[in-house]
Amino acid sequence: MSFRRGALAATMTATALVxxxxxxxxxxxxxxxxxxxxxxxxxxxxxxxxxxxxxxxxVGTKFDQPGFGLENLEGEVEGFDVEIAKIIAxxxxxxxxxxEWVQTPSAVREEVLEGDEVDMVVATxxxxxxxxxxxxxxxxxxxxxxQIMVAADNDEITGPESFTDNPDATVxxxxxxxxxxxITEYLASPDQLVLFDEYSQCADSLSNGQxxxxxxxxxxxxxxxxxSDGEFKLVGEQFTEEPYGIGIPKGDVAFCEFIHExxxxxxxxYTEAWEATAGQVEGTETPELPEFDECA
Amino acid sequence: MSPVLDNIDLFVDGxxxxxxxxxxxxxxxxxxGVLIAACRVSPxxxxxxxxxxxxxxxxxxxxxxxxxxxxxxLPELGINRSFFFFGVLGLVLxxxxxxxxxxxSGINSVPAGQxxxxxxxxxxxxxxxxxxxxxxALRTVVPPLGSVVIAMMKNSAVVxxxxxxxxxxxxxxxxTSALGYETFPIFVGGVAVGYLIITLxxxxxxxxxxxxxxxxx
Numbered sequence: 218m219s220f221r222r223g224a225l226a227a228t229m230t231a232t233a234l235v236x237x238x239x240x241x242x243x244x245x246x247x248x249x250x251x252x253x254x255x256x257x258x259x260x261x262x263x264x265x266x267x268x269x270x271x272x273x274x275x276v277g278t279k280f281d282q283p284g285f286g287l288e289n290l291e292g293e294v295e296g297f298d299v300e301i302a303k304i305i306a307x308x309x310x311x312x313x314x315x316x317e318w319v320q321t322p323s324a325v326r327e328e329v330l331e332g333d334e335v336d337m338v339v340a341t342x343x344x345x346x347x348x349x350x351x352x353x354x355x356x357x358x359x360x361x362x363x364q365i366m367v368a369a370d371n372d373e374i375t376g377p378e379s380f381t382d383n384p385d386a387t388v389x390x391x392x393x394x395x396x397x398x399x400i401t402e403y404l405a406s407p408d409q410l411v412l413f414d415e416y417s418q419c420a421d422s423l424s425n426g427q428x429x430x431x432x433x434x435x436x437x438x439x440x441x442x443x444x445s446d447g448e449f450k451l452v453g454e455q456f457t458e459e460p461y462g463i464g465i466p467k468g469d470v471a472f473c474e475f476i477h478e479x480x481x482x483x484x485x486x487y488t489e490a491w492e493a494t495a496g497q498v499e500g501t502e503t504p505e506l507p508e509f510d511e512c513a
Numbered sequence: 514m515s516p517v518l519d520n521i522d523l524f525v526d527g528x529x530x531x532x533x534x535x536x537x538x539x540x541x542x543x544x545x546g547v548l549i550a551a552c553r554v555s556p557x558x559x560x561x562x563x564x565x566x567x568x569x570x571x572x573x574x575x576x577x578x579x580x581x582x583x584x585x586x587l588p589e590l591g592i593n594r595s596f597f598f599f600g601v602l603g604l605v606l607x608x609x610x611x612x613x614x615x616x617x618s619g620i621n622s623v624p625a626g627q628x629x630x631x632x633x634x635x636x637x638x639x640x641x642x643x644x645x646x647x648x649x650a651l652r653t654v655v656p657p658l659g660s661v662v663i664a665m666m667k668n669s670a671v672v673x674x675x676x677x678x679x680x681x682x683x684x685x686x687x688x689t690s691a692l693g694y695e696t697f698p699i700f701v702g703g704v705a706v707g708y709l710i711i712t713l714x715x716x717x718x719x720x721x722x723x724x725x726x727x728x729x730x
Binding site: 323324325327328345347348350351389392393394395397398407410411412413414418421422425426427 | 584585588589593596674675676677678679683686687689690691692693694695696
């Protein structure tokens with residue numbers, strides 16, 4: 218009888234990640250309260266004026282992404298993306314409790330903006346040109362990078378090139394994600410890519426030997442590694458740059474510039490936000506607020 | 514339509530992968546379903562109990578649960594095969610329960626006198642089933658079996674979410690969420706059309722089959 222303990226380990230990993238991402242491990246990690254501007258003035262007719270007038274903002278974020286946007290057991294969302302949205306809302310004079318959070322999985326991020334279901338999307342949203350055809354981005358506010366996670370005893374896979382050299386090696390990622398697209402150029406055959414709906418399923422398959430590696434943004438992988446009790450490790454360097462942007466309705470330049478100004482004025486809050494959320498995971502480095510792209 | 518035409522090669526690949534899943538699943542589930550039906554009508558109580566157990570288990574379990582068991586449960590037991598194998602296996606197990614019940618309804622529609630006549634000319638149970646009862650039963654089950662098979666073809670979309678990837682459904686997911694195309698044209702113009710090509714063709718073939726095997730009673 219050699220029942221593996223992979224499933225249990227993966228479940229525990231997921232639970233632990235949830236806990237880590239909630240920042241619930243001590244008083245020193247409580248999420249910072251962002252500054253809320255008092256009665257800010259905006260030019261009439263702008264998005265900012267409308268939102269400030271309404272006193273509320275609808276924000277699309279993920280509810281299942283540890284460290285960035287995750288719904289906790291009390292039904293509140295927590296994470297770095299959530300804190301970023303709070304900073305921006307604060308600049309509009311909107312308090313965190315007046316923000317309406319809308320669950321926005323990867324597949325519908327453009328749709329909710331086009332359909333005016335949200336005012337902005339902060340959801341580990343990689344800036345790219347296809348997406349820019351339908352919406353506009355403010356930011357980037359963070360640059361993630363793709364990496365590879367393997368079992369601790371695996372010495373054969375050392376980086377993305379290993380998949381080119383060894384056509385039998387399989388790698389797992391999530392359907393419809395940017396990392397899944399970017400790994401394809403290293404693959405010798407499309408059959409090497411295994412796709413699931415969630416990264417926890419990939420981690421599970423890595424643990425029970427169904428796949429040889431998992432790939433996605435470093436921050437997500439670090440979460441799995443730090444909770445795996447030495448079962449997983451990261452190999453190779455980050456081989457992509459994934460600039461995370463804030464999705465806003467197409468062509469709203471004034472709103473984009475406002476977001477840039479607000480983030481730049483609140484760099485301290487930005488650092489605190491990181492340390493209280495995604496920065497909780499062992500092995501992460503606190504980022505500097507990156508140079509912003511031109512608003513268009 | 515142009516988002517579909519721009520990515521027609523992806524859709525063709527997805528179509529072929531879906532077709533491959535469906536054909537393997539058909540090849541597995543039809544014989545298995547008939548076998549389980551034979552168990553359910555057999556004179557041997559343990560076989561009957563086994564047949565009933567099989568149908569009760571797989572007919573009452575959601576397909577996704579069967580697939581989770583195959584894709585994550587079997588590897589836990591040390592059985593490592595490709596996700597394609599596990600996906601087809603899950604679809605075969607699940608559908609076999611429905612095939613079994615359709616076939617059993619056909620067997621029950623054959624008058625008891627036929628089985629008795631077979632017995633009286635010296636055929637044993639297996640021979641009677643094989644040469645007398647099943648040929649008559651299968652004629653009457655073409656329409657309900659057709660529905661089961663077409664449902665299975667559509668269910669093959671679920672397999673794509675269990676590590677198989679590259680089928681029609683996953684192709685649609687990939688185009689809309691990673692590559693940023695609009696949902697409506699991709700799923701209506703590409704994915705739905707792909708499945709319709711498969712299911713409408715199957716429907717037409719079933720019509721032909723039904724006419725071919727029809728007998729005047």
